[in-house]
Amino acid sequence: MAQKHKVVVTRQLISEAQTLLEAVPDLDIVQWPSEGPAERSWLLEHAKGASGILLMLSDKCDEELVQTAGESLKVIASFSVGTDHVDREALKTRGIRLGYTPTCLTDAVADLSVMLILMAQRRGGEAIAKVVKGEWPKMPWSPLLMTGPQIRGSTVGFLGFGRIGQATLKRLLPFGIDRVLYSTSKPGKPVNEDHFGLLKEGTIPIEVAKDWRHLAKESDIVIVGCALSPSTKHLVNAEFFSEMKKLAVLVNIARGPVVDTDALVAALDKGEIFGAGLDVIENEPNIAADHPILNQPRCVLVPHIGSATIETREQMATESVKNLLAGLNGEAMVNEVRL
Amino acid sequence: MAQKHKVVVTRQLISEAQTLLEAVPDLDIVQWPSEGPAERSWLLEHAKGASGILLMLSDKCDEELVQTAGESLKVIASFSVGTDHVDREALKTRGIRLGYTPTCLTDAVADLSVMLILMAQRRGGEAIAKVVKGEWPKMPWSPLLMTGPQIRGSTVGFLGFGRIGQATLKRLLPFGIDRVLYSTSKPGKPVNEDHFGLLKEGTIPIEVAKDWRHLAKESDIVIVGCALSPSTKHLVNAEFFSEMKKLAVLVNIARGPVVDTDALVAALDKGEIFGAGLDVIENEPNIAADHPILNQPRCVLVPHIGSATIETREQMATESVKNLLAGLNGEAMVNEVRL
Structure with a gap:
C-alpha cells in the first residue's frame, strides 16, 4: 500500500475544489479551519513532513517554511496570479515544483x-x-x-x-x-x-x-x-x-x-x-x-477586485488543487513556474 | 422685408446650438439669461406674440402658455425625449407643431x-x-x-x-x-x-x-x-x-x-x-x-444620467434648434410628434 501523502491547505476552498481534493484516496489533508487567512505559526507547525502545500498570496513561502517542511516536500501550489510571496531559490535548490493560476482571470x-x-x-x-x-x-x-x-x-x-x-x-x-x-x-x-x-x-x-x-x-x-x-x-x-x-x-x-x-x-x-x-x-x-x-x-x-468573480475564483481554486496533485504525482501542471 | 419672428428660448444652449440659432437672420430671440431653469412668470411674460418656443422638460407647455402666446405661435420645440410636459390637445386644436429629440441618445x-x-x-x-x-x-x-x-x-x-x-x-x-x-x-x-x-x-x-x-x-x-x-x-x-x-x-x-x-x-x-x-x-x-x-x-x-453625455446633449440642443426653425419655415423637422 502506498504511503499517505500529507498536504497542508491554508484556506477553506470553494466547494468544487474542496470536493476534488477530498476525493483523492490516501491523502492526509491538514486544512486551516476558519474563514480568514491562516496563522503563520499554524502553517509552520503543520508543514513538518508535508509532501505538498496549497497556499495563498497572504502566506509567505520562504526558506524557513521549506526547511520546516523537510525533505518530503515536493510541491507548492499557489492560489494566485503572481508569485512574489514565494522564494523561488529556496524551491529551486531542493527541486520543489511551483504551481500557480495566472490564466483564468x-x-x-x-x-x-x-x-x-x-x-x-x-x-x-x-x-x-x-x-x-x-x-x-x-x-x-x-x-x-x-x-x-x-x-x-x-x-x-x-x-x-x-x-x-x-x-x-x-x-x-x-x-x-x-x-x-x-x-x-x-x-x-x-x-x-x-x-x-x-x-x-x-x-x-x-x-x-x-x-x-x-x-x-x-x-x-x-x-x-x-x-x-x-x-x-x-x-x-x-x-x-x-x-x-x-x-x-x-x-x-x-x-x-x-x-x-x-x-x-x-x-x-x-x-x-x-x-x-x-x-x-x-x-x-x-x-x-x-x-x-x-x-x-x-x-x-475599487479595492483590487479585478479577478473577483465567483467563476474565476472557483477556477483558480480548482486549478490550485490540480497543480498540487500533479506535483505529488509527477504529472504536468495546469500552470507551472519554471524555476 | 419679411417680418421678424419672435422666438422664446427657456435656456442657455450649448455652444454649437446657440451659434446655429444666432446665425438666423430676422429672428428676435428672447432667451432666459441665467444657468438654471426659466421662471414660469418670465416665460408667460415673454411668450406674448412669439412664433416659436424652445423649451425643456422642466417647462410646462399648457393651455395657459399657448393662449398667452396667441395666434402667432406656430411651433413648440422641446429639448427632450418625452413630451409628458406638453398638452398635445392645446397644440393640435390650434395647428401648432411639436418637435422633440428622441433618437440621438x-x-x-x-x-x-x-x-x-x-x-x-x-x-x-x-x-x-x-x-x-x-x-x-x-x-x-x-x-x-x-x-x-x-x-x-x-x-x-x-x-x-x-x-x-x-x-x-x-x-x-x-x-x-x-x-x-x-x-x-x-x-x-x-x-x-x-x-x-x-x-x-x-x-x-x-x-x-x-x-x-x-x-x-x-x-x-x-x-x-x-x-x-x-x-x-x-x-x-x-x-x-x-x-x-x-x-x-x-x-x-x-x-x-x-x-x-x-x-x-x-x-x-x-x-x-x-x-x-x-x-x-x-x-x-x-x-x-x-x-x-x-x-x-x-x-x-444613479440620478437619471442615461443621456448625460456631452455629445448627446449637444446633439439634442442642435436638433431642438433645427426643429424650431423648421416649424417657423414650414419645413420637415428632425423629429416631430404627430398630434
Whole structure:
C-alpha cells in the first residue's frame, strides 16, 4: 500500500475544489479551519513532513517554511496570479515544483476594465455619491448636468497590450471606438500575440504608439495594463498627464505604482484630465479614509477586485488543487513556474 | 422685408446650438439669461406674440402658455425625449407643431446600461463605499471576498427590446453572453425592427419569451427597457423577483415605476436576487438620504444620467434648434410628434 501523502491547505476552498481534493484516496489533508487567512505559526507547525502545500498570496513561502517542511516536500501550489510571496531559490535548490493560476482571470479583469472606463467617463462615483447624500431632489436639470464624454469615436490607448488589454479592446469595439494606440515593453515594437484575432481582422486601425508621449497626446481613454518593472514605475506621471486631453480618462487595472498617485491627484485638481477609474493604487490596501485620492469626485477607486468573480475564483481554486496533485504525482501542471 | 419672428428660448444652449440659432437672420430671440431653469412668470411674460418656443422638460407647455402666446405661435420645440410636459390637445386644436429629440441618445443610454450591469454584478457601489470609508486595510483577502457573478455564459432578458435594448445587446456580445430572451408590448410576439442586424446574424440564440415568468426564471441579467404604461407599471414586482435566480441582477434604464421599489428592497433583503443597477426610480428625483433603497449595498442608483453625455446633449440642443426653425419655415423637422 502506498504511503499517505500529507498536504497542508491554508484556506477553506470553494466547494468544487474542496470536493476534488477530498476525493483523492490516501491523502492526509491538514486544512486551516476558519474563514480568514491562516496563522503563520499554524502553517509552520503543520508543514513538518508535508509532501505538498496549497497556499495563498497572504502566506509567505520562504526558506524557513521549506526547511520546516523537510525533505518530503515536493510541491507548492499557489492560489494566485503572481508569485512574489514565494522564494523561488529556496524551491529551486531542493527541486520543489511551483504551481500557480495566472490564466483564468482574463474575462473578469477585462469586464472590470470596461466598468471603470464607463464609470470614469459617466461620473459613476460622483453620481452615486450625490444620490446617497440626498442631493438628487436639489439638482435642477440643465443641458450639461452630470454629463461626461461618450465612448463612440474615441481613440483608446493601451499601455501594455497583452491578453487582458486585447480582451478589453474586444469588448470596446461595439461601443464605436475609432482607433487604438498601444505600447509594449519594447517601445515602437508591435505585440507578438494576437490573442483574439483583432489585429488580423483590422475593423479599426490598431497602431503601435511611437512613444508614451504619442499615446498620451492622442488617446481619449488610457488603459494601464502593463507589468510593473523599474521602467514602468511612475510611467504615468505629471509629464504624462500634462500631455493628455482635457476630456480623457485614465484606467489602471495593472499595478498601482505604474501611476504616480500624487501626479494623478494634481492632474484632477487642475482639470488636466476628465476622470479616472482605478482597481489598483500605490500602497494598497493601506488607503485610509483621508487619502487625497478619495477627495476627487471624478476618480473611482475599487479595492483590487479585478479577478473577483465567483467563476474565476472557483477556477483558480480548482486549478490550485490540480497543480498540487500533479506535483505529488509527477504529472504536468495546469500552470507551472519554471524555476 | 419679411417680418421678424419672435422666438422664446427657456435656456442657455450649448455652444454649437446657440451659434446655429444666432446665425438666423430676422429672428428676435428672447432667451432666459441665467444657468438654471426659466421662471414660469418670465416665460408667460415673454411668450406674448412669439412664433416659436424652445423649451425643456422642466417647462410646462399648457393651455395657459399657448393662449398667452396667441395666434402667432406656430411651433413648440422641446429639448427632450418625452413630451409628458406638453398638452398635445392645446397644440393640435390650434395647428401648432411639436418637435422633440428622441433618437440621438441610443448610444449614451446603452453605454450606461452596460455600466449598470457590470456595477450590479461586480458590486461596484459596495466596493467604492468600502474604500471611501477607509475599510480596505481591514479587508483580509479570501477566495470569495467581494466576488460577484461573471457575464460570460449569461442569459440576458430584455423587458422591451427596442433600439436601446438592441444597442445594449450589441455591446454585450463580446462579453461572451450565451442567449437572449426578450418580451415586447405584445406578449409572445417578436420585435418588428432589427435595428443593428443582430437578429439576422444570429451569433447567439435570440428568443421571444413566452411570458414575463419565463423571462424572470431563465435570465441571469434582466434589463428593463420598456415604455411605462398601465400594463408595465410594477411589471417587476414581488412575484417577478420570486421567480428570478439568486445570482441574477436587475437593471432599469427605462422608467422608475416599471419596478416596484418596495418589492426590490425586499428581494435584496431576502437575497432573492444578487444585485441591481438603476438609472431611474419611482418618485425621482425626490429620493431623500434615508430612502430604503439607499441602504442596500448591492443596489447602485444613479440620478437619471442615461443621456448625460456631452455629445448627446449637444446633439439634442442642435436638433431642438433645427426643429424650431423648421416649424417657423414650414419645413420637415428632425423629429416631430404627430398630434
